[in-house]
Amino acid sequence: MAISDNYAIYLHIPFCATKCTYCAFNTYVDMETLIPAFVDALYKEIQCVAQNAPEFSVHTLYFGGGTPSLLTPSQFEVILDALFSNFNINSNAEISLEANPNDLNYPYLKNLRELGFNRLSIGMQSAVDRDLRLFERRHDTQMVDAAVSAARQAGFDNLNLDLIYGIPYQSLDDWRTTLQHALSLSPEHLSLYALTLEGGTPLKDAVDTHKVPQPDDDLAADMYELAVEMLAEAGLEQYEISNWAKPGYQSRHNLQYWYNKPYLGLGPGAHGFAGQIRYSGLLSPQKYIAKLQQATSNDLPFPRTPATARAVTVNRETEISETLMMSLRLTQEGVNRAMFHERFGVDLLNLHGQTVERFVQLGLLEVTSEYVRLTPQGRLLSNMVLREFV
Ligand code: SF4
Incomplete structure (x- = not known):
């Protein structure tokens, strides 16, 4: 695959309906009322960064989170409008959305497809309901099945499923069940992540206080090897340590990171790398919104915006x-x-x-x-x- 000098754009949607027990991402619950003001702020941040940007094409847009699927189609329409009117976005750009299974139904997905989304990344995590309960996920396995079926019906032919292994209580057979179930849904792409116990999360606290057993590293390594075997048999090619795809379905957005090529990061806490600057935005949605509400123009050099918190030159x-x-x-x-x-x-x-x-x-x-x-x-x-x- 040729290395692209096009840009990628990541947009961070920092809201979730509930907080999963393992999650250390920059995301917030009970703040959905901020979403309309956040969409306006994101619109403004897009204008701000574009104002001082050099000429380039954009070949991927990626809405991650948080839970981007909490936004309505009309809110996405506003954001996409800002992106398409401020950047030169390739006509065949990959436009991805991270989504929680229980937010997905046919009318919603049909609307997203019509807006131009062409790749969906669904947080399945496990097909064993005990794992999902331990994580306090909002969905069960049936909801994943229904979401995938609705996505296919709506015309999505590029689906990723995220799965987690190395979970407390999880046996090799449980993991096999999860992989088999995921494969039965014929995804074009699979991302498999070893569970990381991040400091400050409820799951890490539960392990530290012996309420939940420590995951077994050797077992996690066996799970990885099982996945390598099963996914190869199923015709999915491993192209990255944690990622597998059918031929032609590698994530173009993530390849941009792995090639260490430029990408803009927009939204609270988003990271970017552009113009030899590595940078990140203000974490707090309230501060992010307030900063952009106050901004009348952007005097900061590319790729900084009024919502940039840190920026370092990469030598x-x-x-x-x-x-x-x-x-x-x-x-x-x-x-x-x-x-x-x-x-x-x-x-x-x-x-x-x-x-x-x-x-x-x-x-x-x-x-x-x-x-x-x-x-x-x-x-x-x-x-x-x-x-x-x-
Ligand atoms: S849905 Fe994703 S971002 Fe939100 S709390 Fe769960 S793991 Fe974190």
Whole structure:
């Protein structure tokens, strides 16, 4: 796949109906009344960032959260209108929405499809209701089935399902059940995440106080290997450590991150990388809205807006490290040596030859004239390998 110099745009919708027990994302409950003001603020932030932006095309839009599916079609219409009137968005752009299964029904999805959304990422997480109850998710497995069926009926032919493994109480058979159920829905894409117990979440507290058992790392590794096997048999190709797709259905938006290519991040707490600046926005929706309500124009240099909280310039050395850390996650492509040379003016092996050679000897990396990539064994120890390139 060719590396694109187009931009991607991520839009963060920081509202949820309830908070899942494992979630540490920048998202808030009981704030839905702010959504209309938030949509106005996001509209303004889009105008602000576009005001000082250089010429570029945009090839992906991604609405993440939080729970973007809490917004109505007319609210999306306003945001899309701002995006299309302020940026040069490719006619075949990938336009993705993250969604909770229980927000999805045929009329809603039909409206979204008509607005131009062409990819749906559904937070299924598990097909075992005990896991969903532990997470305090708002849905059960039947709702996932109904959501997928409504999405197909509405014309979505590019569906992702998010799944989580390494859950307390979860057995290998439970995980097999989840994978089988997900595969029975014929998704074009699957993202599988090992559960991370994030500080400050109710689930981490419950594990720390022994109310819930600690997940077993060895069992989680077995679950990963089972997934690799089952998804390959089902014709899904692994293209990233945590992601599988039918041919031609890789997430173009996420590939932008893994290639370490530019993307704008809009909305509270969203991260972006553009014009050699890595930045993030104000976390609080109230502060975000207030800042943009006060803004009359944007005097800040691209890609900053009045809602930008932090911005750091990325020097060449950091960009190289970040590119290696991200691109080594790509299990097929790895780091493309020719593209690396073209981008940084140096051969990867001249720069990191000793480190690469050490991991080749350990059977964790493989090198050809085209690429440097993780071996299957290296994928299991990817954190250790990637750290060495920082
Ligand atoms: S729906 Fe997603 S973003 Fe919202 S609380 Fe649950 S995991 Fe977090």
